[in-house]
Amino acid sequence: MTIHVSARANIALTKYWGKSDRALNLPAVPSLSLTLDALETETSVSFIDAVDDYIEINGAIATGRPRARVVEHLDRFRAIARSDRRLSVVSTNRFPTAAGLASSASGFAALTVAVDALFELGLNREELSSHARRASASAARSVFGGFVELPAGSAGDDSLGAREIVLTPPWELAMLIAIVSGREKATPSTEGMERTRETSPFYRAWVEAAPGFHQQALHALAARDLHALGRAMERSTFAFHASAMAADPPIVYLSPSTLSLIGAVHELREKLPPAYMTMDAGPNLILLVEAPHAERWLHALRERPEIESIVSSGIGEEARIVG
Amino acid sequence: MTIHVSARANIALTKYWGKSDRALNLPAVPSLSLTLDALETETSVSFIDAVDDYIEINGAIATGRPRARVVEHLDRFRAIARSDRRLSVVSTNRFPTAAGLASSASGFAALTVAVDALFELGLNREELSSHARRASASAARSVFGGFVELPAGSAGDDSLGAREIVLTPPWELAMLIAIVSGREKATPSTEGMERTRETSPFYRAWVEAAPGFHQQALHALAARDLHALGRAMERSTFAFHASAMAADPPIVYLSPSTLSLIGAVHELREKLPPAYMTMDAGPNLILLVEAPHAERWLHALRERPEIESIVSSGIGEEARIVG
Known part of the structure; x- marks a missing residue:
């Protein structure tokens, strides 16, 4: 079987x-x-x-x-x-x-x-x-x-x-995952977490602040307030990256392409529907948007030189037996 | 007169x-x-x-x-x-x-x-x-x-x-100041400091950690230990930038060119005499080296595409009346 x-x-x-x-x-x-x-x-x-x-x-x-x-x-x-x-x-x-x-x-x-x-x-x-x-x-x-x-x-x-x-x-949100070019070898996340915990002067403050961002996100989710959800996500994201950047030696997951793309998103926000950014323990940039607006953002970002490939995704289901 | x-x-x-x-x-x-x-x-x-x-x-x-x-x-x-x-x-x-x-x-x-x-x-x-x-x-x-x-x-x-x-x-050190290209408008430092103080969850930890980096630097200076001085400088530098990055909205002084140059310095360190990095409230990158090695670093960095101009400087004197 x-x-x-x-x-x-x-x-x-x-x-x-x-x-x-x-x-x-x-x-x-x-x-x-x-x-x-x-x-x-x-x-x-x-x-x-x-x-x-x-x-x-x-x-x-x-x-x-x-x-x-x-x-x-x-x-x-x-x-x-x-x-x-x-x-x-x-x-x-x-x-x-x-x-x-x-x-x-x-x-x-x-x-x-x-x-x-x-x-x-x-x-x-x-x-x-x-x-x-x-x-x-x-x-x-x-x-x-x-x-x-x-x-x-x-x-x-x-x-x-x-x-x-x-x-x-359901609340129909979507994410765009932009795989950025130039893949320097990143510090594996488990190693990065441990180094942050052991050496970053900001680790304790991160652990104390993170529940606040989380509560803001939960409230925004209940209220279906995309702006508040996006802001909580961005605050959590930059605080996480900052906690790692203060480690010894510094852990910088953002690449030149990531920073360049963040700048581009700031500019595109002026004329496109709302989109909010997050980055995991690596250089890729992920955008949170309302599903009907994913296509416009995909179109706007697709030709950016920093991006190697980009995936648009709606909400996925739970893990399940398929056969 | x-x-x-x-x-x-x-x-x-x-x-x-x-x-x-x-x-x-x-x-x-x-x-x-x-x-x-x-x-x-x-x-x-x-x-x-x-x-x-x-x-x-x-x-x-x-x-x-x-x-x-x-x-x-x-x-x-x-x-x-x-x-x-x-x-x-x-x-x-x-x-x-x-x-x-x-x-x-x-x-x-x-x-x-x-x-x-x-x-x-x-x-x-x-x-x-x-x-x-x-x-x-x-x-x-x-x-x-x-x-x-x-x-x-x-x-x-x-x-x-x-x-x-x-x-x-005297201890003959020198600094190389690399002016990087791509000058996005930076948050003025007084405004950046205030925003960090008011909104960054890491500001208090920064104020608590900074004297430790400072003491390490003073001890390194007394011992004329360039490695220890450079490390204290880099820790202070990245912690300062991280404290600002966690502000709301985030303050990111490093540009794509800065990050690219940091990567280049990491690689050049493998084969050149010791050099240590710092960045102020802007995208420029400054290197601390022993004066006899400034020329080699200047030569190695001069052709980098991220750099618009680069200045090498020895230690300067106090402010004084010249006429």
Whole structure:
């Protein structure tokens, strides 16, 4: 029997940066994200008769740290299922991972849902999200569709999972993900978080300020106030980047192309419908817009020399079994 | 009688950002600077029979805020001298101010020394520095030559002035000032400081951390340890920029060209003698090197497309009467 699961990546509006518990991978700050339809990962799992797990990601056999992260996740489920069976895991991203889009969120969300089904554990969504968190905090959010909140976790609280914020009727927002050219090697986010926590004089202030941005975003979401939501997102974004920039040595995720594009967006805002910016732990720039306006922004940005490729996406659904 | 004074601009190694007293222009954090020989301003003052002061800066009659700042400075001296005489002030920068180098430090240092002489007040250096501070905190440092410290000021302490840190024999350092292309209009520093103080969640942490960077720099200076001095300078620099980046709206002084140049310096460091970076409230990049190595860095950077012009400078002397 093979279980096929589809899951989607998400982009945080209020940013996750910093862990309160490294071993349990608990975030020190709350985050709010939007699951994105266009960023899909499909993962298939089955039992195999073999000494080792078989892990294939995007058509290549995984080795090193990427393989180890998957095997550790499988080990956690084997412990729950009291099983020592080996698995085949074949995961494929339907979006350009090489271009710098993180796939661990969708990948581990899909894997979590798939392995739960394969072992017939019957975990509920909250439990699935909590398990996904151990592998990747953003994966905890990708278990759900739409707007998703992952609260901050207290050290030791292994039950922490995300929750969906249901809006009825839905609020049709969209995101444009601009992959910028010039990919200097970025500091991996786990390493960046640790360096920020250990050396940035602003880390404590970041952890204290982040819940305020998060609350502003939640209120804006409830009020469907795009301007307030966008402002909270931008404040969270720049504060996160600033906390990292003050680390020793400094962590600067923004590239010359990112800064140039930020300037371009400021100018385009004068004549286009509202759009708000965020940047993750890398140089790409993501815009939050109302869905009917995505096309105009896509058109305006498409020819910018800083952009290598650009993806427009509506809101994505929760991770689910597709076969 | 006309008094001619020459003064030089300075570049802060540990950064001044934030005021503890706006009215008295007192800095909330200590700063350490190097007065630079190549950045010279010459200012001539004399009494005139006129209703208003005559203020000429770089060949043009000053108006608006630049004129008002000079007249306010003259008013403070008229109050001390119990005089209501009007003055002619003619000030000329011997370096490219249009290219983004601040001239208020050298300009107000020269003006302070000149007006003291014209009114025959006989103020000592510390008093001159304190008076210059009212017009511009960096001018308080440019009253002195070489390495200069301006302590943080407590609200109300109008006597605060800078002091020279005398090194015997001198330590022959140099700075390269790279004027980068693409001059987006920057937030003026006084406005940037106020916005940071009022809205940045990191301002308090900046004010708390800055004295530590400053002490590291002072110890490095005493030990003539360029690496330690450069590291303290870079930590102060990135923390200052990060504190501003977290303001609302964000203040980003670094331009795409600055970031590109920072990357280039990181690469050049692999094969060139040590050099350390700082950036003021604008996009220009300044390197601190040992004087014998300035030429190699100048040569390596000169052809970079991000740079519009580049100035190499040794250590400058105190503001002094030249005729």
